[in-house]
Amino acid sequence: MAQHTPMIQQYLQIKAQYKDAFLFFRLGDFYELFFEDAKKASQELEITLTGRGTGDDKIPMCGVPHHSADDYISQLIEKGYKIAICEQVEDPRQAKGVVKREVVQLITPGTVMEGKTIHEKENNYLIAITDFEDGSFGLARTDLTTGENLVTLITGDFDEVLQELGTIKAKELIVSTSFAEEYTKRVNDVLTLTLSYEDEETVLPSFEPLVKHLEQKKLISTFARLTHYLARTQKRTLDHLQPVQYYTTNDHMKIDLHSMRNLELVETLREKRKKGSLLWLLDETVTAMGGRMLKRWVERPLVSTHTITSRLSMVESLLNHFFEREELRDQLKEVYDLERLAGKVAYGNVNARELLQLKKSLEQVPLIIAMIEQLGNPHGLELVRNVDRCEGLLELLETSLRENPPLSIKEGGMIKEGFHLELDKYRDASVNGKTWIAQLEQREREETGIKTLKIGYNKVFGYYIEVTKANIQYLPEGRYERKQTLSNAERYITPELKEKETLILEAEEKIEQLEYDLFLEIREQVKQYISPLQQLAKCMSEIDVLQGFATVSEQQHYVKPTFSENREVNVIDGRHPVVEKMIDHGDYVANDVRLSRDREILLITGPNMAGKSTYMRQLALIATMAQVGCYVPATEATLPIFDQVFTRIGAADDLASGQSTFMVEMLETKHALAKATQDSLILLDEIGRGTSTYDGMALAQSIIEYIHDEVGAKTLFSTHYHELTALEAELLRLQNVHVSAVEENGKVVFLHKVIDGQADRSYGIYVAELADLPHQVITRAQEILSHLETQNSNIETVPAREPKVVQEKPVAIATEAEQPVQLPLFETEQPEEQKGEQALTPVEQSVIKKMKKLDVLNMSPIEAIQQLNELQKKLR
Ligand code: ADP
Numbered sequence: 049m050a051q052h053t054p055m056i057q058q059y060l061q062i063k064a065q066y067k068d069a070f071l072f073f074r075l076g077d078f079y080e081l082f083f084e085d086a087k088k089a090s091q092e093l094e095i096t097l098t099g100r101g102t103g104d105d106k107i108p109m110c111g112v113p114h115h116s117a118d119d120y121i122s123q124l125i126e127k128g129y130k131i132a133i134c135e136q137v138e139d140p141r142q143a144k145g146v147v148k149r150e151v152v153q154l155i156t157p158g159t160v161m162e163g164k165t166i167h168e169k170e171n172n173y174l175i176a177i178t179d180f181e182d183g184s185f186g187l188a189r190t191d192l193t194t195g196e197n198l199v200t201l202i203t204g205d206f207d208e209v210l211q212e213l214g215t216i217k218a219k220e221l222i223v224s225t226s227f228a229e230e231y232t233k234r235v236n237d238v239l240t241l242t243l244s245y246e247d248e249e250t251v252l253p254s255f256e257p258l259v260k261h262l263e264q265k266k267l268i269s270t271f272a273r274l275t276h277y278l279a280r281t282q283k284r285t286l287d288h289l290q291p292v293q294y295y296t297t298n299d300h301m302k303i304d305l306h307s308m309r310n311l312e313l314v315e316t317l318r319e320k321r322k323k324g325s326l327l328w329l330l331d332e333t334v335t336a337m338g339g340r341m342l343k344r345w346v347e348r349p350l351v352s353t354h355t356i357t358s359r360l361s362m363v364e365s366l367l368n369h370f371f372e373r374e375e376l377r378d379q380l381k382e383v384y385d386l387e388r389l390a391g392k393v394a395y396g397n398v399n400a401r402e403l404l405q406l407k408k409s410l411e412q413v414p415l416i417i418a419m420i421e422q423l424g425n426p427h428g429l430e431l432v433r434n435v436d437r438c439e440g441l442l443e444l445l446e447t448s449l450r451e452n453p454p455l456s457i458k459e460g461g462m463i464k465e466g467f468h469l470e471l472d473k474y475r476d477a478s479v480n481g482k483t484w485i486a487q488l489e490q491r492e493r494e495e496t497g498i499k500t501l502k503i504g505y506n507k508v509f510g511y512y513i514e515v516t517k518a519n520i521q522y523l524p525e526g527r528y529e530r531k532q533t534l535s536n537a538e539r540y541i542t543p544e545l546k547e548k549e550t551l552i553l554e555a556e557e558k559i560e561q562l563e564y565d566l567f568l569e570i571r572e573q574v575k576q577y578i579s580p581l582q583q584l585a586k587c588m589s590e591i592d593v594l595q596g597f598a599t600v601s602e603q604q605h606y607v608k609p610t611f612s613e614n615r616e617v618n619v620i621d622g623r624h625p626v627v628e629k630m631i632d633h634g635d636y637v638a639n640d641v642r643l644s645r646d647r648e649i650l651l652i653t654g655p656n657m658a659g660k661s662t663y664m665r666q667l668a669l670i671a672t673m674a675q676v677g678c679y680v681p682a683t684e685a686t687l688p689i690f691d692q693v694f695t696r697i698g699a700a701d702d703l704a705s706g707q708s709t710f711m712v713e714m715l716e717t718k719h720a721l722a723k724a725t726q727d728s729l730i731l732l733d734e735i736g737r738g739t740s741t742y743d744g745m746a747l748a749q750s751i752i753e754y755i756h757d758e759v760g761a762k763t764l765f766s767t768h769y770h771e772l773t774a775l776e777a778e779l780l781r782l783q784n785v786h787v788s789a790v791e792e793n794g795k796v797v798f799l800h801k802v803i804d805g806q807a808d809r810s811y812g813i814y815v816a817e818l819a820d821l822p823h824q825v826i827t828r829a830q831e832i833l834s835h836l837e838t839q840n841s842n843i844e845t846v847p848a849r850e851p852k853v854v855q856e857k858p859v860a861i862a863t864e865a866e867q868p869v870q871l872p873l874f875e876t877e878q879p880e881e882q883k884g885e886q887a888l889t890p891v892e893q894s895v896i897k898k899m900k901k902l903d904v905l906n907m908s909p910i911e912a913i914q915q916l917n918e919l920q921k922k923l924r
């Protein structure tokens with residue numbers, strides 16, 4: 049085997065420590081990748097794969113320029129990869145042998161600080177899990193961009209862990225190497241995240257202050273695992289990490305993953321986009337951090353009546369003060385992302401422009417606080433009470449920073465006059481020098497009499513006096529030294545110009561250096577304010593979310609909900625907030641929902657497309673909105689505080705999940721039945737649809753009975769099995785309701801109105817009519833249906849249809865055996881047993897035969913229509 053060069057040996061040594069990452073190996077102005085990394089990266093990044101060395105020893109290699117590396121790093125992070133940044137850590141000119149190199153940072157999906165994967169209005173979480181011996185699980189997570197740290201203990205089964213992971217949507221998961229593989233497999237089945245390992249779980253001294261207040265001591269080890277991973281990958285102090293906050297999943301209304309998806313709380317079911325979700329509707333926040341807080345709130349509605357009503361009262365107060373609220377919005381618009389700015393300060397990569405954003409934000413703070421105080425709402429007052437306005441920081445930034453600093457912190461132009469004596473002196477020197485030069489131009493012109501003489505400056509030659517070739521003859525001898533020749537001019541320098549130039553350039557160099565040093569000093573000082581800034585960010589975020597609630601509540605005419613203690617639901621003229629917004633406000637048909645102790649289950653029937661699903665989701669969304677502290681789309685709403693919401697959609701309807709099997713439907717239903725309590729809300733939408741009719745109907749009935757007898761949760765159950773409406777007679781707490789439709793001129797018109805009582809019939813046939821099936825097929829279907837309904841029997845006893853002669857053209861058609869048969873115009877001979885169907889053609893007879901064989905009860909309406917369609921084709 050060929051011996052690698054010393055540099056490649058160094059590469060291999062480092063790479064061995066970062067096997068699961070792309071190693072970006074710094075070579076001059078490039079980051080190079082070698083071997084397998086190079087092959088994979090060239091594919092993922094679509095960059096050219098080259099080679100290093102010659103012949104058989106050629107090593108695969110590809111590279112990206114270091115100044116544009118961020119973009120490539122983002123691309124890889126987005127795909128879930130990790131990147132180890134390996135820099136030259138000594139000056140190549142001073143190096144003996146191979147330049148020393150070290151990995152300075154491991155960038156991973158959960159630790160990335162900027163780029164495409166970081167969304168303004170979303171957190172970027174990294175989460176660690178410990179499976180404790182007693183069967184419980186510790187979860188610790190951090191958002192490195194904001195410094196937020198949260199821990200919780202889950203005592204239930206791994207399902208609950210999955211549930212929590214799904215809600216958090218972390219980008220990266222850290223576990224110990226002994227963590228059960230079965231668990232990681234289950235995580236990978238439902239979520240896409242990057243997996244990392246860390247076994248160390250004793251707290252690093254620098255992180256002790258963050259956990260010392262924690263009562264759940266065992267969670268400290270989980271947080272320690274997290275911080276070890278951070279320390280190992282980030283290789284820097286993380287001053288912005290906030291004290292760990294403990295929460296329990298019981299503090300929130302639980303909405304499992306499927307329900308969250310089905311209800312489209314934060315993204316739509318099909319396209320996975322924010323637009324069209326409840327979050328999208330509610331998002332009237334004007335700051336990025338407010339947007340993030342709103343998302344967290346929507347994912348975790350509250351269960352504490354006190355906190356909910358307290359938020360609601362603040363919304364009310366903001367709603368009642370239109371002008372103040374508008375002003376508040378304007379002020380908040382000037383507030384930048386304080387949380388992430390604080391994170392950048394800690395990472396030491398904040399520039400003067402960003403510090404200026406910080407300044408502008410802080411200028412708004414006193415105004416915002418004054419506005420909240422003026423409103424006088426207790427919740428608002430509590431929010432701003434004791435909040436540190438960071439006045440010292442504001443003063444520092446106001447006195448030190450200029451208005452329009454450059455992007456780079458190395459070219460000066462950042463520090464304000466009057467901030468630093470020495471800096472001002474250099475600036476004077478530079479400015480004076482420049483005025484002297486401007487005056488010199490005038491003097492030189494007068495002395496030489498050359499009107500076109502000018503003084504200029506360029507980076508290579510410095511200051512010069514430029515005289516056109518035609519005028520050179522007028523220059524006096526001696527003083528002018530030639531510096532540069534152009535095609536039609538000469539450039540000169542004089543001793544006095546040279547002297548000033550040196551002064552100016554020296555001063556400017558000093559200015560740049562001094563400004564840079566001063567800026568770093570200021571940045572260090574800003575670091576002292578990270579913690580108060582984070583507190584301030586929380587306060588501003590909440591004000592923003594609440595003003596957003598007031599804003600949308602006003603725009604959409606929502607009302608303040610009240611809460612009942614006897615588990616009663618009384619929603620008058622409720623609306624589905626998103627559907628209402630999508631169609632014109634006036635076109636939405638509002639509906640009441642009444643539920644109480646003796647009206648626990650609503651069995652909802654009605655034709656397809658009538659609005660059953662919408663009606664059910666409407667209640668869940670109203671409950672969710674109420675429990676996050678927002679007004680709700682209704683004219684009046686009294687609700688219980690729900691502990692959990694379950695939403696299940698029959699597999700046939702659940703097109704989006706991609707795994708619409710009946711098994712999934714049943715698993716989800718099981719979960720709801722097992723976990724729901726009397727305080728829960730269950731929505732079962734056409735459950736049982738994924739299997740054959742009798743099966744499905746039987747299951748649906750027994751599920752309803754079980755909920756009725758054993759669970760006692762408030763339940764909305766929509767079904768296309770009309771037979772189930774008979775349950776009302778047996779189950780005391782079940783009430784039939786239906787979404788009404790009327791017939792107008794033989795056509796169905798959906799009224800979208802939900803009223804008590806069962807739907808008078810299945811409208812499948814009407815839908816068939818809407819689809820323009822021939823009249824004859826429709827009337828026959830109606831006949832069959834009415835028979836089935838009255839006889840409750842099967843197709844065998846359906847009366848034969850009226851014999852009828854069809855004038856048939858002699859055409860070639862395919863029979864069942866696909867044999868083209870030439871049919872005579874009139875049948876002359878009839879077989880004996882078909883006497884009763886004398887006038888029927890063979891085609892008609894085959895149609896009838898087929899029809900008799902149809903298992904109508906085991907068909908969905910769509911299948912029925914398709915069959916009808918086929919039969920009809922034959923007849924034609
Ligand atoms: P179903 O579940 O009964 O088949 P959906 O709830 O899916 O019906 O509603 C079908 C469509 O009818 C919805 O997409 C919506 O546009 C419209 N719709 C439903 N309810 C209403 C309503 N209350 N007011 C106005 N349009 C509605």
Ligand code: MG
Nearest residue numbers: 660661701733
């Ligand atoms: Mg539906």
